[in-house]
Amino acid sequence: MFKLLKGGRVFTPENLGTKDLLIAGDKIAQIGEINPVPEYGPVEVIDVTDHYVVPGFIDQHIHLIGGGGEAGYASRTPEVRLSQLTSAGITTVVGCLGTDGTTRHMASLLAKARGLENEGISTYIYTGSYEIPTCTLMKNVRDDLIIIDKVIGCGEVAISDHRSAQPTKEDISKLAAECRVGGILSGKAGVLHLHVGSGKEGLRILSEIVDETNIPITQFIPTHINRNADLLAEGIRFAQKGGRIDLTTGFNPLSQPRTSISPTEAIHQALAEGAPLEQITMSSDGNGSLPVFNERGDIVGMTVSEPRCLYEEFKNLVNSGLPLEDSLKVITQNPARVLKIQERKGTLRVWADADVLVLDQDLNIVHVYARGQCMIRDGKILVSGTFE
Structure with missing residues (x-):
């Protein structure tokens, strides 16, 4: 029941220096110098000297039951597997549908989220998909937020994209109002998570x-802001006004020779232009398809985003010179605040969920704990998904 991580450098994500961390069940019970070892009962002591102890990552945009389909039925991407997430340090996810709200369903997304939670990680979902009126579990977005426990907001609804329903300002306003009232009445974030395409309308x-x-x-969370330079410039202005922006690690010019900007470069640009770090998050768009369109809108290529790209971009951020604590914030503390789950997630503190990563000095993932359960030990998967 008790696990004591001994002698690591603890980042909450703030740097606390060398501390011990005690896990009791699924919660963090103590952080500090813990000596002698508590005698509450059997205690597993894990020596993490010269390692970093950090919060588990939050991926606030991932296609749990797959995405895609833009190139026909055979281009539908597969469901996410548990080990894809835990091996990337991801212990909390928010699932979404995306382009296809016809052959993929909200009930299936909810069931997948519940299944992953049964397997060990923490899950939430957005109600809706690209189109407006958007698909829901009940009769509207507000009801989903109030009645369905895992629904934390609405998304991803598409704007500024040839695949969107071409929503008007009034359409988005009404949807945002539903999210706001549903969030107020349920005590949830009630955010409207918006896919932003490469259209001229931008934000x-x-x-x-x-x-x-x-x-x-703050009701809006536009994502894919690093899609191109013009959209990034708009996003930075949006953040300067107090808005939140989400960068996508799934498309990166190193892997896709397009107009996209790496999240690391985008964050440095945003900070240089005065956008607060607290307004910036990153997500993977994991298991979503990444179609490449030509100027006529025809698909000329197709790839799939891997959840692991969130972890890889975190390493890029640190290696680019951004302090470790700041690099952590965009995938831990910041999304937890945006999603209004900061009391339990995104930080290491007493009585928060024991979502804990142990990294070596080269930022390799050594151990992963999700709600106190060891999912990865010494870089090896201990807990696999039901059908893995």
Whole structure:
């Protein structure tokens, strides 16, 4: 029941220096100098000297039951497997549908989220998909937020994209209002998570809604902001006004020779231009398809985003010179605040969920604990998904 991580450098993500961390069941029970070893009962002592002890990663945009389909039925991507997540240090996910709200269903997404939670990690979902009116479990977004425990917001609804339903400003305003009221009544974040394509409209709709209505800018989470330079510039201005922006690790110019900007480069640019780090998050778009379109809108290529790219981009951030604590924030503390789960997730503190990673000095993943259960030990998978 008790696990004592002894002698590691603890980042909450703030740097606490060398500390011990005690896990009791699924919670963090103590952080500090713990000596002698507590005598509550059997205690497993794990020596993590010269290692980093950090919060488990949060992936707030991932296609748990797969995505894609833009190139026909055979291009539908597969479901996420548990080990894809834990081996990447991901202990909390928010699942979404995406382009296809017809052959993929909210009930299936909810069932997959429950299944992954039974296997050991923490899960939430967005209700909806690209289109408006968007698909829901009950009769509307507000009801889903209030009644379905795992629904934390609405998304990913598409704007500025040829695959979207071409929503108007009024459409997005009404949807955001539903999210807001549903969030207030349920005590949840109630965010509207928006896929932003490469269309010329960019974030114009969101800026107009914020200027012309009473809906606060924090109601919106536009993602894929590093899709191209113009959209990134808009996103930085949005963050400077108090909005939150999400960068996608799934498309990276190193792996896809397009107009996208690596999240690491995008974060450095945003910080240089005065955007607060607290307003920036990263997510993987894991198991979503990454179609490549030509200027006529025809698909000329197709790849799949891997959840592991979130971890790889975190390492890129640290290696680029961003302090470890700041690099951690964009995939731990910041998304936890955005999603209003910061009391349990995204930080190492007493009575938070024991979602803990142990990294070596080269940032390799050594151990992964999800709600106190050891999922990865010495880099090897201990807990696999049911059918893995």
